[in-house]
Each structure stands twice: as structure tokens, then as C-alpha cells.
Amino acid sequence: MKLEAVDFNAPDAAERFVESLRSTGFGVLKNHPISQDLVSSVYENWQGFFDSEEKMQYRFKPETQDGLFPAEVSEVAKGHKKRDIKEFFHYYPWGQCPDDLREQLQGYYDEANGLAKILLGWVEAHSPENVSSLYSQSLSSMVDCSEQTLLRVLHYPPMKGDEDPGAIRAAAHEDINLLTILPAANEPGLQVLGKDGEWLDVPCDFGYLIVNIGDMLQEASGGYFPSTTHRVVNPEGADMTKSRISLPLFLHPKPEVVLSERYTANSYLMERLRELGLI
Numbered sequence: 001m002k003l004e005a006v007d008f009n010a011p012d013a014a015e016r017f018v019e020s021l022r023s024t025g026f027g028v029l030k031n032h033p034i035s036q037d038l039v040s041s042v043y044e045n046w047q048g049f050f051d052s053e054e055k056m057q058y059r060f061k062p063e064t065q066d067g068l069f070p071a072e073v074s075e076v077a078k079g080h081k082k083r084d085i086k087e088f089f090h091y092y093p094w095g096q097c098p099d100d101l102r103e104q105l106q107g108y109y110d111e112a113n114g115l116a117k118i119l120l121g122w123v124e125a126h127s128p129e130n131v132s133s134l135y136s137q138s139l140s141s142m143v144d145c146s147e148q149t150l151l152r153v154l155h156y157p158p159m160k161g162d163e164d165p166g167a168i169r170a171a172a173h174e175d176i177n178l179l180t181i182l183p184a185a186n187e188p189g190l191q192v193l194g195k196d197g198e199w200l201d202v203p204c205d206f207g208y209l210i211v212n213i214g215d216m217l218q219e220a221s222g223g224y225f226p227s228t229t230h231r232v233v234n235p236e237g238a239d240m241t242k243s244r245i246s247l248p249l250f251l252h253p254k255p256e257v258v259l260s261e262r263y264t265a266n267s268y269l270m271e272r273l274r275e276l277g278l279i
């Protein structure tokens, strides 16, 4: 299996992108419309936030799940015992955010959501009829004006050498949401599990945009679009001293959206959060 970047402006971009999603669970785009200067500047400013003491004033609120999740409360992926080596900030337009970072992050949130709608349109247009007939409404309308779509700013600190043996930056997992949109991080490490059981590096050239399918699209498409297992491995050698910042946008439908005969977006999310011990 090979993950090749699709040129966003190519005439057959939609078809090739959706084919990649279908066969690998991932799609990689180049020449997409999201501003790289904006992404670099977000990385830089949020590195400053994570390096600061004031970050602790933004500790997450358990009832609304917005704000900073410090390293000591970081996630334990389903089926794993060790905590991931990371800290992260959950940004929602209605949630907490340092004043000096809000405008820029909201700007990125809006740009990424705009592109996400185009990509959901591509997925819908290239779903076979027996699959698109399963969608209770168009995929892009599922996320339209959703207040659940989450932008996560992730910081993986440099390795200190005293990490718990067996702990990694992000243990193997699948995303819960419809689609995840992620600009290439400032350091490598993201890997996807191929159908052959081999881990494959996701191309991370600066400027690439990585898109992956989450469990909700798998559910809504009756399994046609597979949600894919991925992880972030620890750096080795000289890279151990480097931080890694990444910026996934998790597209979440409005709570009342019907995903399948079994689930609404809300009932699905609650079931998964319960499994993860988060509620």
C-alpha cells in the first residue's frame, strides 16, 4: 500500500482523493487552499502557549470538555494501558481560549471548515448509490453550523528519556468523528495501519493536508468508508529533543443527525466516550 498526495487542483482530484480514502482510510492533499503561513504561525504561537505557565489557567472543564488537557490527564487509547505522551487544547468557538490566540485560531477553524465542506461534497459525489442512499441527509449539511466540531491543538513534548516504557506519543486508535482534517505536523511520526497489518508513514511534507475517515462516517456509510487505525510514534536520535505540534480538526455532526438505524451522532458519541471512560 502506498499513500500518494493528490493535487487539489487536478481535474480528477475528487475521484482520486475519495479512492484513496476508500482504499486506505486516508487521503493526502497538496496545493490545497489552506494558508501555510497561517498554519506555521499557529504552530509557533501555540508552542509559546504550551511553554508558558499561564496555560494552567485554561484547564479543561469536565462538563464541556473545552480547554487544556495537561499531560497527566492525557488520553489512554481504547485497549491500551499507558497514557499517551502528549498534552492538548480543545478549541470550540464557544469555549475558552487565551484572548491573544483566539482570533487566529478561529481564522484557521473557519478556513479548515470551509475546505472540509468541499471534501465532504467530494465524498458524497463519489459514494456509490447504494451507499449514498444510506445518508440521512447530505454529509456537508450534517456538519453545517455544528457546535460540536472540535479543533485540537496537540503538543508532544521532547522526549526526556524517563518515559514509561511502552508509552508512545499517540497509541493506535481510530477517530470517533466523521472526517478529520490535519495539516502536516512540524515533525514526522504519524503512521497508518495498512490492510496488510504493516505500519506505514503518512507523508508529512510541509504543506500537505492529511484527511482520515472516522468511525461516524464508517457507521453512516454502512462500512463502505473504513475508519483507519493510526498512531504517532516516538522520535529517535536527534529528533528526540524536538517538540511536535499538530492541529487536527474533528468534524462532528450536529447531535440530532441520524447516522444509521442504530445511532444518532449524539448517541454514538456518548457510547464511545463512555467506553473511553471520559464520561
Ligand SMILES: O=C(O)CCC(=O)C(=O)O
Residues within 6 Å of the ligand: 152, 154, 170, 175, 182, 185, 190, 230, 231, 232, 246, 247, 248
Ligand atoms: O498528531 C497527529 O499527527 C495525529 C493526532 C491524532 O491522531 C489525534 O489526536 O486523534
Ligand SMILES: [Fe+2]
Residues within 6 Å of the ligand: 173, 174, 175, 230
Ligand atoms: Fe487520531
